[in-house]
Amino acid sequence: MLDRHPVPHANRSDSRTTARRRLQAGLSAAVLATGLLTLAPGIARAQDASDAQCFRPGGGTTATVQIPAKKAPYRIAFANGFIGNAWRVQMLQTLKAYAEQPAVKPLIKELRIVSVGTDVSAQIAAMDNFISAGFDAILIDANSPTAFKPVMRRAKQAGVVVVSFDNTLDRTGKEGPLVQVNQDQTEMGRKMGDWLLSTMKNKNHVLEVRGVPGNSVDRDRHDGFRDALKAAPGIQVTEVVGNWDDGTGQKAVADALAVNGSFDGVYTQGGSVGVTRALLDAHKLVPIGGEGENGYRKLIAANAKDGLLGDSAGQSPALSAVALKAALAVLQGHAVPEEVRVPIPEANYKTLVAGTNYFPELSDTFFAAHDFPACGITLSAADITGQSAK
């Protein structure tokens, strides 16, 4: 199981002793400049032409963030929220693995990660601590979209670059350098609607399995999906709540099948393995759109010939690596869009290849959409799970 293979503790040189000698946060840049001399020539290659493809603007704005270049290497902090599911663990592992890449490693003096749980005030305090400690950039997967207004003011005063990803912030227009990295959730829902319309034989009755109620991701994916279905007027949609959870989804779909008999197609926002198992148990294999779990892709590959024509696209845990890449790019003085929308990693029953976009030997909970080739983030599954030989 993935969760039992934590990435070994990185033996970073302890920067604390040198840091303590510093008197003020304001001095840190100067100290860094005279600091490590390991600026390999390979650094320039780390930010190459692929950036324009990776940092695609979105979210209705093309504004960019640009600050005067700071001298590498940088001190980067990550104020994570909770850590209690497979996605978050893989997200952290990906971040650490990406920071160890030969092209990235010389740029980073220190990568400090703290997970504070679900408490908003603790996450605000963690950010405050990172600001006081003079970090150059702070990454954040925010517990609340609105609660960071005051701490963003303090980040602006201190000149700290903030990159939020996955659960991003509501922009107020008053913050300092803030880059937000995410995938377009509405687009993801729309893709799945289009997929079902192009794959279903009959277009009469569709089952939609929604996520956690009240969450903006659930709302956006739902809106995109319904928008795509407008192309088939008169199609009937049954909605159940699956909470993005395998157990809940499996039960909800089993119930829906018991009541409705069968559907022409299914869209689930998450918990795709459970939802698919419910279809398999009922012998009602139909076209399906779902998230990016490895187990789901395994089931599609095994059952496509029997009618489980599946499409899989999901929130990639590698967003953390893109966020780090964006932070480094801003610190190096590059212009990066304020709102980065990375391409959605997608695979369907025709494009699934074992070992490339799904992994028969890895656990079901691994998120198969584990890299962003367009961003130069091409970590192998072994790099991420810490099973690599080196």
Added chain:
Amino acid sequence: MSAHPASGIGLAVRHKLLPILAFVIFALMFGLYLLLQPHGIQTSVLVTASNKGALLALVAMAQTLPVLTGGIDLSVGAIVVLANCLASNLVNGTPAQIGLGVLAVLGTGVLAGAVNAMAVVVGRLQPIVATLATSTMFYGVSLLLRPSPGGEVDDDFASALTGDVWGVPVSLLLLIAVLGLLWWPFSRSVTGRGLFAVGSSDASAFMSGVPVGRARASAYLGAGLLAGMAGLLLTLIAESAQASAVQAGDFTLNSIAAVVIGGTSLFGGSGGLVGSVFGAFILRTIGDLLFVSAASPLWQPLFQGLILLGAVSLGALPLLRVRNRLELFR
């Protein structure tokens, strides 16, 4: 511990052993944190620690009052979120409007406490079940007040109360004021002493003429007021609100942990608010220690759990000197 029972200081130390122990643990942990801080003792570091510590301390104090009577309040977290959502709508505008807003928020806290008191004292429901039900109710109201995260809060007011005066965090001063102006007089009143009496043995308290109902009701009312203050402080820290059931549950669980670490018995009758304050600060310092320790992220929850277990175990040390072994089963 071995002081002669007749000596006044020895007696006081014995009575306050657990809060003192909690204070020592906190002082050691926080000292270690400041020592490992890359930039030493800065005002900003103290303000950050004080803000998040005072927030949890208020919730822990709210939880302590019902626990002293042998009850529990599972709705403190929900009252914090309720006050947070209300404050995000009201604490804005002219100074007079802000003042009224603050009063309305605290009043709502007391009102929520009154609902609990009604259920427990008049309705004679088990506190654990009654407050579980009311917590869902309070969360429902929060959701109505703030369907989606956000809110406008006066910047200057928020910055002033979450900042510092001459290097001393304002939130810490507020906490001391609450202890000195509310808890200290109350704990010396007849009703205040009734809390402990009811918690030790409600039957004997009743037979001795202690106002049992009033003492119990005051515990839940006080819990509501303190949780309302916590909600207000959260609003000032975040300058917004979110009707989050997860956050409410988080506060409730952490408040119970802080109460136990601070030396208040979950069976009631012994303990106090001061210990809970240190308990809350200990809990928060665990997070700070992770910050300076550079522990690998996947190991952090384990470290957190181990430190927590250590702190709770130290709180149980006095059990070892129990004279009557039957007390162990209480």
